[in-house]
Amino acid sequence: NAGVTQTPKFQVLKTGQSMTLQCAQDMNHNSMYWYRQDPGMGLRLIYYSASEGTTDKGEVPNGYNVSRLNKREFSLRLESAAPSQTSVYFCASSDPGTAQETQYFGPGTRLLVL
């Protein structure tokens, strides 16, 4: 039981390049989330998926797209990376049906956009 996994762990991009961050969970959770964490700040929600086949915008969605590929996987895509997207990205999952409302986080992806 690996929990929430993210790939890659670290990535360097040039401005304008695209990439996809991958996230998978093996806890059979319905809901999945993407956050970004900038220095000295808490996590801010980019997109979330309450269930397979649905996605919704969070607090800071501009410049990102997401795909809920199946119940396990939720990817985050940067179509044209900008230096302002340099951050640490966290994926999380939860199962609100358990009434626990606890989110479990992956190890994070450090992204540097030059």
Add this chain to the structure above:
Amino acid sequence: AQTVTQSQPEMSVQEAETVTLSCTYDTSESDYYLFWYKQPPSRQMILVIRQEAYKQQNATENRFSVNFQKAAKSFSLKISDSQLGDAAMYFCAYTSYSSASKIIFGSGTRLSIRP
């Protein structure tokens, strides 16, 4: 809109002593959850403790306990017998039953432990 405020950017405590981290929040909801997450240098976000708003009893997990004051919208974390491994960023967080589990995080408190 809901907000979470951590007014202590940094705290320091002597090993084996007790420290309290402060958190206040603002919401018009009556049903919600509050959390404390720990983020060590590895950057992994680790759940420390969770409190359901409808429960009057304060949550406790080993050396970690909370002081939940619903009327004052205050949710502080007490760490007893501080250990070197407790050094980390601590984030207070909030989610309501109606928010589809979207969590709002505070800006964090960096806790250092003096040996």
